Amino acid sequence: MFTKSISQNMKVTIVQGDKLLLNKAYPDKFRLALANGLKARDVEIIYNDFIDNVPAEGVVGVTTRNGKTLDADLVVSICASIPTSL
Numbered sequence: 001m002f003t004k005s006i007s008q009n010m011k012v013t014i015v016q017g018d019k020l021l022l023n024k025a026y027p028d029k030f031r032l033a034l035a036n037g038l039k040a041r042d043v044e045i046i047y048n049d050f051i052d053n054v055p056a057e058g059v060v061g062v063t064t065r066n067g068k069t070l071d072a073d074l075v076v077s078i079c080a081s082i083p084t085s086l
Contacts, residue, residue, distance in 0.1 A: 013044040013072075015051050015064055023080055051075065 014021070020031040021038075035045055050065040054077050062072050 011044070011071075012042075013046060013070055014038070015046045015049050015070075017048065017050050019047055021045065051077070 020028060021035050022031050038045065046064065046068065048066075049068065051062055052065055053062075054075050055062055055072075060071065060073060061069060062075050063069050
């Protein structure tokens with residue numbers, strides 16, 4: 001988890017493919033609380049969008065599927081699956 005001291009000198013953006021963070025295995029109340037905690041630490045969250053191509057090393061910036069361009073020195077791709085039973 002990011003703390004204010006870690007992220008104070010950098011902009012952190014999360015691009016989330018769903019309308020809430022995490023997946024439906026977690027209750028919406030928890031998902032909203034997580035988002036609010038991140039926003040309180042100045043983390044920007046972009047919902048309902050994707051990064052299809054992680055840029056090569058040394059490339060600065062990334063464009064989302066919906067065409068939004070983000071300045072990025074580091075892109076971390078994280079994919080999760082939905083459990084077979086909820």
